[in-house]
Amino acid sequence: MLNTLQFVELLCGYLGCTVLLPALVFYRKVKAFPAAGRFLIYFTIGNFYIINLVQVLELAYLSCRGTLLLFTLVPAGVAAVRIYQIPVGAYGRKLVQELRHFVLREMGFRSFVHHRLREAKRFLCFIGRQLVRLLKEVWPDLVFLAVFLGVLWRVCWPGILNNWGFGASDLPVHNYWINGLIDNKLYIAGIYPMGMHCMLYYLSTVLCIPAYAVLRLFWLIQYSMIAAVLLAFLKGCCKSRFLPWLGATGFVGLNCFNGITYSRFGATLPQEFGMIFILPSLYFVVSFFRAREAELRVGVNRIRCTSTWLLLGFSMSFSLTLSSHFYSTMAAGILCLGIVVGYGYWIWRKEYLGRILLAGILSVLMAILPMVIAFLTGKNLEGSMYWAMSLIGLREYTDLIFRILCLATVAGTVGGAVLVAVGIRQGKITLGDKPVPRPSPVQNGLLHLVEAALLAVLLLAGWHYRSTLLDSFQRLVLPALSKSGILYGMAAALLVGVLLRLFTRGQDGAACLSMLAAGVFWLFLLACGNLGWPVLMDPARACVYTAYMVPVVAVLTLDGVLQLLTPWRLGVLRTGAAWLLTAALLLCAARADLLRGPFGGGGLEMNEAILCTTNILWDNRGQNDKWTIVSANDELRMTEQYGRHEETITFLQNMEHWNPNQEVTIPTDRIYFYIEKKPLNYANGYGGIIPEVSREEAGKPLPANNGINAYNGTDRAVTMSRMYYWAQAFQRLYPYEMKVYFENDRFVCYYLEQNTYRLYNLAIDYGFNRG
Incomplete structure (x- = not known):
């Protein structure tokens, strides 16, 4: 119940x-x-x-918490006032005047409250009209939304309910970094x-939820948003209304x-969190080409x-x-390379290229500026940065490269500001239109x-390396599909993209060809x-992104087929065909038992340990x-x-060579001892x-x-057994003080x-112990 309540609170807070x-x-x-474009815009701005x-x-x-709120x-309030042109000053004066009348008994309390209720009613009516407008826009999708949420619940919800621990071994490190932010x-x-x-x-600070609980539960929100932005991207790029549901579901x-x-989606990890923003960036680029051409x-x-x-x-x-x-x-960079290939006709024109390059430089500056400030004020690089550079053989040059990057960032920021100022002063940069040479x-x-x-x-x-690429x-990624099937699928995407590029609106075909090109780049990676x-990315990580692109290419190809087979004047026919195709494929997958089994949540810590930790925090609040x-x-x-915390192995080692004069103390009012009677197979690392x-x-x-190492494999059984018999012996010495x-049957906490x-x-x- 607590998991459910905290998850709902996190979901409402994040959205x-x-x-x-x-x-x-x-x-x-x-x-x-x-609606899909608005969602991606709101989501990007908010994050x-x-x-x-x-x-x-x-x-x-x-x-x-105070400054964050x-x-x-x-x-947000100031921006809303300016965008909606709300007369705050006039309303404030009116409110002060009514309060004055109320204090002077020239206005009754009921009249004052009635005016406020009328204003609240107008606001709620405005919100209601927008909700009705949104419902009218999306109501045909509600059936597929229910199916999508049902599949998501079937696959992920058991992990939230049954697996309470961390889902990855490096989550304690991320917990430590979040504690540093606190x-x-x-x-x-x-x-x-x-x-x-x-x-x-x-989220932890504003919602007053412990950081470890946020780390335990946020993985499902993260995974849901990865699927949601996939759906929104496909809806923003496809002409068929319902095919995107097939890709997301x-x-x-x-x-x-x-x-x-x-498997990594079952834990709250930075790589998977970053996946949320890959397809939104691609959507904005594709939409830019369409808007710029118009x-x-x-x-x-x-x-x-x-x-x-x-x-x-x-x-x-x-x-x-x-x-x-x-x-x-x-x-995201590989997808941008796919854009370069698919949109080659547009991207090399100066009306497009200059703006895209400036946007790319701005994106890097915005992301790296906080790191640059920290580096210039004396912070060292984290160890993962050296590991990343070691993949390409440049570990010993990591500090030098980052120092050069910092100088380039500062120079680029200052130089860009100067160039913009000079351009405005000389009239080269104006807010008006300029001639467009065709x-x-x-x-x-x-x-x-x-x-x-x-x-x-x-x-x-x-094609030259096809055997190696298809084997990987x-x-x-797709062991259920034969190599010939993969080749046929890629050939179909190529054919549809070329036909769309030649015989329909060119940019629809360019989008399909871009995704195909990005897929080929992924095969090489x-x-x-x-x-x-040189291995730029661990294949166990790269395959996560590759699988994410499979539904994108497949759905864009199917959407292109429908565009080619049904003219734009027969939009109803196209919509009906997409609806039937999506429903048929989902129904066939369900009947053929192709639905994925439950996954997610943490198996790196016993549920009982999480239960005790949660109750200890509650019992000792303040x-x-x-x-x-x-x-x-953990x-x-x-x-x-x-x-405070002390590790079991450290505690046992302190009395390993026991003698009557040895003393081990823990200077707190209360001490809790966690002991696993059926030791956990940590990360399933032991085969027996x-x-x-x-x-x-x-x-x-x-x-x-x-x-x-003391908690891995059979060594964990030795450590827990030693701890268990120490607790039994200490309880015999102090039966009224040492309590359960x-x-x-699996766990005991003294x-x-x-x-x-x-x-x-x-x-x-x-x-x-040796005594």
Whole structure:
């Protein structure tokens, strides 16, 4: 029940600050966009503002719940007042005058309340009209929405209900970094992309939910948003209304992908958080080409126009990938390479290229600026940065490269500001329209030739290495599909893209060809090691992004087929065909038992340990640093903001060579001892069966205190057995003081309360230590 309530609170809080609040503020500005486009705009603005707000406040050492709420609500209110042109001054004067009449008894209390209720009614009516308008726009999709949510619930909800621990071994590290943000210590472990940590810190602080609980539950929100932006992107690019549901539902529910492609979605990790912003950045680029072409057709060539705002959306989305994880930025960059190939006719024209380059530079500057400020003020790089550089053989040059990048960022920022100021002063940069030269027939021919040449070179390279590429793709991403089937699918995407490019609106075909080109780039990235090339991304990570692109290419291809077979005048026929095709494919998948089984949640910590930790925090609220948990290492970061922690292996080692004069004390009022009677197979790293707690296991040598090795495999059974028989012996010595806090057949938590002025000596000869 607590998991459910906290998950609902997190979902409402995340969507409230990233979608609902931007929608209330910017609706008037973006109401001309379709619902999917509006969602991506709101979502990008919300995430970009919250993440950068946290970083700014952290760098200024001003971050707390009050400042976060203040700088969230006040700017939103000011922006809404300006956009909707609300007469705040006139309303304030009217309210003061009515209060004066009320104080002077010239107006009754009921009249004053009636006026306020009438104003609230008008506001609610406005909100209601917008909701009705939205419902009229999306009501045909509600059936597919129900199916999508049902599949998502079937696949993910058991993980929330049944697996309460962390879902990845590096989550304690991320917990530590979020705790650093709580203490106003940005980059506490060194400079690293902190986008996910800033968002989770914001939710934890504003909603008053412990950081470890946010880390435990946010994975489902993260996975849902990955699927939601996939759906919104496809709806923004497809002409068929219902085919995008096939892509999103198939990505979530079909059991056709390799398990490694979605196993990481069961944990709250930066790489997967960064995936949320990949397709929004691609949507803004595709929409930019469409809007820019329409503007140039009618002679609009000014700076402030729709296409410029779309490029700003691209800059924000791309910067968010870089703020979250470098792998996500690489994924977005590969998709941009696909755009270069598919949109070769447009992108090389100066009316497009200059603006795109500026947007790309701006996106990098926005993401890297907080890291640059921290680096220039003395912060070191985090270890993962060196690991990333070691993949390309430049580990020893990491600091030098980052220092050069910092100087380039500062120079680029200052130089860009100077160039803009000079351009405005000389009249080269104006807010008005300027003449748009149309390309000559020769230029048109050259542009078409460049576009075809880029695509041909890429496809020829893919064909040359097809055996290696298809083997990697089949092994890591789609084992259920034969190599010939993969080739036929790619050929179909190529044919549809070319036909759309030649016989319909050119940019629809360009989008399809761009996704196909990006898919080929992904195949090369997957097979780098097999080709003898430098491995830029671990294949176990790259396959996650590759699987994410499969439904994009498939749905765009199907949408292109429907466009080619049904003329635009028969839009109803096209809609009906898409509806029937989507429903038939989903029904066939369900009947053929191709739906994915449940996954997600944490198996790296017992549910009982989470249950005890949650209750200990509740029982000791307001009593910080007056209690200690003795357990394996996971609870260290979960509770370090509230209490103390000591590792089981350290506790046992302190009395390993026991003698009557030895003393071990823990100077807190209350001590809790976590012991697993049926030890956990940590991360399923041991192939056999881990023995239960027993005297035989306790009699084995104590494992070395070397990282997590004492809690891995059969060593965990030895550690827990030693701890269990120590607790039994200590309880015999102090039967009224050593009590059971919680116990079942798998786990027991003992509880000791003591006078801190007369501490218990916890060092005893319990029969298995060397004494």
